[in-house]
Amino acid sequence: MHTWHWQTWQDLPYLTCGLLQDWSHGFFTQQFWVHAPEDLAEVLQPTAQVYRVKQVHSNTVLTAAEIDRAFAVEGDLETVAESDSATFPEADGIVSNEADQAVWVCTADCTPVLIADAQTGQVSAIHAGWRGTATKIVPRAIERLQQQGSQLSDLKIALGPAIAGEVYQVSRPVAAQIGSTVVPQEISPQSTDAEVEGLLDALSQIPDSPLLPDPQPGRARIDVRRVLALQLEQLGIAPEQMAIAPYCTYQSPEYFFSYRRERLKKVQWSGIVSA
Incomplete structure (x- = not known):
């Protein structure tokens, strides 16, 4: 059983996974609601370049370089309004392709998945709702990592807080x-x-x-996270390479927003920085 740890930043709680201890990462709580990923990067690694996408419940996974190219059409990344998600390319997964890249996804019952490669240092962040899970977005992200040289045996995968099967x-x-x-x-x-x-x-x-x-x-x-774990096992990922957070967004109102519980379009962010 991999350990999960509560951390604090300015007295606000966020969660980390022992499996990913060699990478700056965090599964942030609703207490960070007012902070965008550009702010949260300060918690993990202030020098990191921030990458996020407009999430649309797809199985599209983009590399950081592909996101840069999308912004090259729209204008410089630094000038994009943080609140205007319409300017971000549509996808539900991001894969780093260089060091010091912070990749982010947001969730409010869906599963945030953070992946790290122990050899290359590359990382991925994935928003896995039921539609993305049904179209195998996590295996697709792993395929993109493999295209960049990753070996399955080197991957470490954390499935963050999400709605539990008994209430979904x-x-x-x-x-x-x-x-x-x-x-x-x-x-x-x-x-x-x-x-x-x-x-x-x-x-x-x-x-x-x-x-x-x-x-x-x-x-x-x-239980969507159990389905994700089974997809990973069928790819050849060993059980010790993955960890599932012992928290349900629906049943933990003190820490997490839940769309099923509140019907509000509020989210929490999860991110990881490439080494």
Whole structure:
């Protein structure tokens, strides 16, 4: 079990993972709500260049260089209004390509995933909602790291605070879409009810299944972080290479915003700096 640690900055709490202790990183709480990533970089590494994107629940992963090129069209990165996310390129994952790059994502129930490479020092930050998980955004980010020389055995992966499976209710077709990434069955919007139920039955047979019971007809509960862990295992990532934060955004109102709980468009940021 990898350890997680509470840190403070100006008396405000944020979370770090022992697995990523060699990289400046943090899973920030709602107490940092007023601070943009440009401010939060001061907490991690003031000299780092900040990279973020306009998150759209996709499986698009951009490198820092690709983000720079996108801004070259719009104007200098330093002049971009911090509050105007429309100016940022659309994606839900970022991969560094040089040292001293801080990559950031924001979440409010979805899973923030931070990845670091022990050999190259490169890092990735990923926003993995159910749609991104269903389209394998985390494996896609790992593929982009591999394109830059990463080996699977060198990766360290932390899945941050997110909504827990026991309180994450979705429709059964949505649960099937998410689950289809880890069972040898395919699903589509045109799939029949019988096909959906067949896939969910296969998902329920997995040891420590991410599919949880729900008393409401037509609904299911699903642990997205467990699905992500299974995707990683199926890639060849060993269990000791990953850690899952023992915090649920929905059930921890003292620390985290939850869209499901509050229906407010507020977020917390997670970031990591390349070495």
